[in-house]
Amino acid sequence: MSEHNNMHDLDETADKTVAAINKVDAKVTEMRQRRMADPDTLGDKALKMIIPSLAGLVGGKLFQMVWNSVMARVHPRPDDDVKDQQQGLMMSVLFAAASAAFGTLLTRLSDKGANSLVHHMQIKRDR
Template identity: 65%
Template sequence: MDKHQYESASVDAKLTAATSAIAGERSSLDATTDKTVAALNRVDDKVTAMRKARTSDPDTLGDKVFRMAFPAVVGLVGGKVFSSVWNLVVAKVHPSPDDDEQDRQQGLVMSMLFAAASAAFGTLLTSVSTKGVQKIIDRMQAKRD
């Protein structure tokens, strides 16, 4: 083998080694690329599902705000009305300052009774108004369709 053939064989061996190294890197890149594409496809599928859920939701923004705000306002106003009625009733039951000592002793019990009654009344109002709002929204959606 002469010097030229030896150099050519050496270059061929180096070229073969470099080609196989590149092929190994390429297969590694292909695997990474496949994983990245699969992850992007999963994200795309999730976004598509979320878009379909959003577009198939019959509630408008106004419906959602109405559904949230109306029962809260009814509960707040109802609580204030209950508090006013409670104060009127308590003032009629204990109109004289002669029984202030007895009122102080019963203060904790009356406070707990007021809190329980007020919470029950507020919960009842909120529950009824939530059901009423749902019926109103259902009627509005039926008209829209």
């Protein structure tokens, strides 16, 4: 009887193993189909990532340069330092909010531009 139980246990183990392998196979097939249906090449994906990142980086630096230039004109003298210290927190918050808003706008616009560029490249590639 123990030989019969061992065979039964072996059959159950084999069935579970086959079911697990079939599940993995189905997942791999699904992932391959999704990859094949994706029109983006590796270069397309890189462009979609790099363009908004560079635009955000360059835009942030430009915003900071403009901000510093404006602040240097508004408070050019050292005797304004006491007044600047009092307004420092408010100006820091204002800078952070304005910089974040500008960065978000720039990133969204460059993201749309990158997507449009990639879409145009895909149309040309498919011809």
